[in-house]
Amino acid sequence: MKENENFxxxxxxxxxxxxxxxxxxxxxxxxxxxxxxxxxxLIDDGSTDNCGMLCDNYKKKDSRIIVIHKRNGGLISxxxxxxxxxxxxxxxxxxxxxxxDTTLIECLYTEYKRTNADIVCCSYYHEFxxxxxxxxxxxxxxxxxxxxxxxxxxxxxxxxxxPLGRGIRISRWGKILKKDLLTKNIHWVDDRxxxxxxxxxxxxxxxxANCISVLNSEYLYHYRANENxxxxxxxxxxxxxxxxxxxxxxxxxxxxxxxYDFFYQIQKDFCDLSLNIFMKEYKQSGTFNNYYxxxxxxxxxxxxxxxxxxxxxxxxxxxxxxxxxxxxxxxxVVAFMKxxxxxxxx
Numbered sequence: 001m002k003e004n005e006n007f008x009x010x011x012x013x014x015x016x017x018x019x020x021x022x023x024x025x026x027x028x029x030x031x032x033x034x035x036x037x038x039x040x041x042l043i044d045d046g047s048t049d050n051c052g053m054l055c056d057n058y059k060k061k062d063s064r065i066i067v068i069h070k071r072n073g074g075l076i077s078x079x080x081x082x083x084x085x086x087x088x089x090x091x092x093x094x095x096x097x098x099x100x101d102t103t104l105i106e107c108l109y110t111e112y113k114r115t116n117a118d119i120v121c122c123s124y125y126h127e128f129x130x131x132x133x134x135x136x137x138x139x140x141x142x143x144x145x146x147x148x149x150x151x152x153x154x155x156x157x158x159x160x161x162x163p164l165g166r167g168i169r170i171s172r173w174g175k176i177l178k179k180d181l182l183t184k185n186i187h188w189v190d191d192r193x194x195x196x197x198x199x200x201x202x203x204x205x206x207x208x209a210n211c212i213s214v215l216n217s218e219y220l221y222h223y224r225a226n227e228n229x230x231x232x233x234x235x236x237x238x239x240x241x242x243x244x245x246x247x248x249x250x251x252x253x254x255x256x257x258x259x260y261d262f263f264y265q266i267q268k269d270f271c272d273l274s275l276n277i278f279m280k281e282y283k284q285s286g287t288f289n290n291y292y293x294x295x296x297x298x299x300x301x302x303x304x305x306x307x308x309x310x311x312x313x314x315x316x317x318x319x320x321x322x323x324x325x326x327x328x329x330x331x332x333v334v335a336f337m338k339x340x341x342x343x344x345x346x
Contacts, residue, residue, distance in 0.1 A: 007037045010105055010176070011086035014094050015078030016055065017045045022097040022224065023054055030094060031062055035105035038092075040065045041082045046072030051096075076191050076200070079172065083182060091179050093172040097224045098127075104220040108176035111213050115143050118209040120176045121168060124221035136216040139167040144212045150260060157206060158199075158249070158265035163312060164272045168214065170202045174221040181205050188252055195238070195273070196245040203249065207256050234281040239290040242277060243299040246270040267306035274303055274323075275316050291319070295326075 012030050016023065030040050042055045042065060052069055059065040068081055079093060090112065094100055108120045123136035138160055144153055156167025185204040193200050206212065246266065253262040278291045294300050309320035 007035065007109065008090055009088035010035065010038045010090045010092055010109065011082075011088035011179070012038055012040045012092045012094060012105070013043065013079055013082035013086060014041065014096050015043045015045055015075055015082065016047060016051050016096040017072065017075075017078070018047050018049045018051060019096045020047075020049045020051050020054060023051055025099050026094060026096050027058055029099040029102070031064070032102050033100075033105045034103050035109055038064060038105060039086070039088060041085050042067045043078040043082045044069045045074070045078040046070060074191060074194060076189055076193065076197050080186065080189065080191075083179070083186070086179060089179050091177045091182060092175070093177075094221075095173055095223075098173065099222045099224075101220040101222075105176070107215070107218055107220060111215060112176055115211060115213050117143065117211040117213040118178045118181050119206065119211075120213045120215065122174050122215045122218040122220040124169070124174050124223050125219055127222050127224045132222075134219055135169070136219070137168050137214050138165065139214060141214055141216045144214070146210050149206075149209060149212055153206065153212065154260045154262070158203070158262055159268040159272070161268075163316070164269070164276065168206065168212075170206070171198045172202065173223070177205065181208060184208065188248070190244070190248050193241070193245055193248060195241045196249075199245065200248055204252050204256075207252075207259065234277060234284055234290065236289045236293060238277045238281070239274060239294045239297065242270065242273045243297060245273070246299065246302075267302070268308075268311070270299075271303060271307050271311075271320070271323075275312065275319055278319050279316060291322075294323075 014026065014030070027040070027042070030038070040062070042058065044052045044055050044067065055067045055069075059067045066085055068085060070078070070081055083091070090109070092105060092108070104122065108122060111117065111120045121137060123134065126133040126135055139152060139156060153167055157170070159165060160167050182201065182205060185201065185208060188204045189201050249266045249269070250263070253266055256262070274294060278288060281287060281290050294303060304323055304326060307320050307324045309317050309324055312320050
C-alpha cells in the first residue's frame with residue numbers, strides 16, 4: 001500500500017496488563033502493517049511487570065505510538081481510556097497477548113471503503129503452543145445492510161442455537177469499527193463486568209449498525225489461547241459475574257425490544273455460560289461451589305426456567321437436568337462425571 005495516498009487515520013487500541021513475554025510480538029505485528037496511516041495507543045493498565053517500560057521504549061522508536069499509564073482498572077476501563085485518546089474515525093482493537101497479520105488493517109480498510117460498512121469482520125486463528133486452529137463466523141460471507149442485519153444476523157447474534165454459539169464472533173478484536181458507533185454506545189458499558197466484556201459493548205454496537213461486512217475467508221487475527229486466562233481460573237464468584245452479564249444483556253435487550261426480541265437468546269446464553277462455569281470448576285477442583293452459589297441466587301429461578309437439558313449432551317446434560325429439577329448434585333451424578341472425565345482423558 002502506497003504511503004503517500006490519502007488514507008484515513010486508523011486508531012489501534014491495545015489494553016495491556018502483565019504480558020511482557022507477549023507484548024513485543026503484538027506491537028511488532030501492528031507497526032509492520034502494510035497500512036501505514038495509523039496511531040497505536042498502548043494502555044498500560046497498572047502492569048506490575050516490565051510492560052510500562054516496554055511501552056515507553058516503543059514510543060521512543062515510533063512517533064505513531066501513544067502511551068497511557070493508568071491505575072489498574074481491568075480490561076474495559078483500559079480500552080475505554082484508549083478510545084478517549086483515539087483521534088482516528090476508525091478503530092481496531094488488538095489484545096496484548098495476540099498478534100495480527102501484516103495486511104489486517106489494509107484488508108479491513110479496503111472493504112470499509114468499498115462498502116462504507118460500520119463494522120468489517122475477519123476470521124482468526126486460535127493459537128495454541130503446538131497448533132493453530134482456524135475459526136470463522138457461522139454466518140456466510142457478505143455485506144449485510146439494515147434489513148439483512150435484522151433477518152440474518154439478529155437471530156444468531158447472542159446465541160445461534162448451539163451452546164455458546166454465535167453467528168458473528170462478538171469480540172472487539174478482528175474487526176474495524178467506526179468510532180462514533182462505539183462512543184454512541186459507551187454508556188452501556190459496565191466496568192464491573194469481567195466475563196463477556198466484549199459482548200457488553202458489541203451487542204448494542206451491532207444492533208445500531210447500518211451495514212456489516214463479514215470476510216470469512218480472511219484469517220488475519222491470531223488469538224492466543226492463554227491457559228492462564230480468567231475463564232481458565234474458576235473462582236467461587238464466577239456465577240455472580242455471569243449473572244451480572246445477564247442483567248446487562250437484558251437491560252440492553254429491553255431497550256431494543258421493539259426492533260427485535262433478543263430475550264430467548266440471552267436466556268440460552270446465560271444457561272450455557274453457567275453450565276460452562278459449573279463444569280470448569282469441577283474439572284479443576286472437583287467442587288460445585290458455583291452451582292451452590294447459583295442455587296442461593298435470585299437468578300436461579302431464571303436459570304431453572306430457561307434451562308433446556310435437551311440442548312446438551314454428556315456431563316453438561318446431567319448438570320442441566322439437576323438445575324431444571326432443582327436438585328442437589330447427587331453422588332451418583334458425581335460418580336458418573338468422574339468416570340466420563342477419566343474416559344475422555346484416555
